[in-house]
Amino acid sequence: MKDNAILRRATDPEGSRLHFQPFPNATMSTRTLQIDDALYDYLLNVSLREHPLLTELRAVTAKHVYSQMQISPEQGQFMALLVRLCGVRRAVEIGTFTGYSALSVALALPEDGKLIACDISEEFTAIGRPFWQRAGVAGKIDLRIGPAMATLDKLLSAGSAGEVDFIFIDADKGAYDEYYERCLQLIRQGGLIAFDNTLWGGKVAHAAADDDTRAIQALNRKLHGDERIDLSLVPIGDGLTLARKR
Numbered sequence: 001m002k003d004n005a006i007l008r009r010a011t012d013p014e015g016s017r018l019h020f021q022p023f024p025n026a027t028m029s030t031r032t033l034q035i036d037d038a039l040y041d042y043l044l045n046v047s048l049r050e051h052p053l054l055t056e057l058r059a060v061t062a063k064h065v066y067s068q069m070q071i072s073p074e075q076g077q078f079m080a081l082l083v084r085l086c087g088v089r090r091a092v093e094i095g096t097f098t099g100y101s102a103l104s105v106a107l108a109l110p111e112d113g114k115l116i117a118c119d120i121s122e123e124f125t126a127i128g129r130p131f132w133q134r135a136g137v138a139g140k141i142d143l144r145i146g147p148a149m150a151t152l153d154k155l156l157s158a159g160s161a162g163e164v165d166f167i168f169i170d171a172d173k174g175a176y177d178e179y180y181e182r183c184l185q186l187i188r189q190g191g192l193i194a195f196d197n198t199l200w201g202g203k204v205a206h207a208a209a210d211d212d213t214r215a216i217q218a219l220n221r222k223l224h225g226d227e228r229i230d231l232s233l234v235p236i237g238d239g240l241t242l243a244r245k246r
Helices: 037-047 052-062 073-085 100-108 122-134 148-157 173-186 200-205 211-225
Strands: 006-011 018-023 090-094 114-119 141-145 164-169 187-196 229-234 240-245
Touching: 037 073, 052 073, 052 100, 052 122, 073 100, 073 164, 073 187, 073 240, 090 100, 090 148, 090 173, 100 114, 100 122, 100 164, 114 122, 114 148, 122 141, 148 173, 164 173, 173 187, 173 211, 200 211, 211 229, 211 240
Parallel strands: 090 114, 090 164, 114 141, 164 187
Antiparallel strands: 006 018, 187 240, 229 240
16 A cells, blocks of 8 residues: 555446455545644534533633643543443542543443542532532542542452442552552453553653653553553543453
8 A cells, every 4th residue: 555545445347356446635544643723623523422511510620720630521521431331330530630530420320320539639529529419420429538549448448359340540640550450459350440641741752751751651561561451542632541451
């Protein structure tokens, strides 16, 4: 294949064989596209089906001093799709911030579904809690304020190993590996762990100048060689790594 000439199958005049014809002016790519503002807007316009309360919460969060911690709307929608595809009933979130990702997941959970949301900030999570109430999913979200490591250890001590269907990790990057090892115990076989920020603004592709970048680089290397999981790093948002427990 040369000069982006994409081949298509066609029936010959006698209808007995298939041959190939090049598509003229083909613009397909064999690698993930770089997305500029125009293409990003197009992506949202033709694919985003955002619940009105998610839109409202995202607008409120955009005014926050730490608004960059918010996941993108297309990532929230993608995670909700994963929750539905995997038949998730029990989920855990490590790092809730203003509650957008928690609301995305909770809206996708069945009526008897439950999300344990872990965060250390009453102030930040208080922004999202009214939206959970208004969306009618507050009863699905069990917010645990305190160090997430302690919450995970408590869940393991309570016998929850192998009972969780989906876990989203989006908290302090230096602790990702410790979260991962605990979450791998909590998640059931065939369950899914999702790590946010694994492309880290592109810094992971270069020599690390800070501890957070080094931690994510180390995690990415570890996951790549970990035979306990199936793996895909999806270039959505700031990079979303999916690890399915074998």
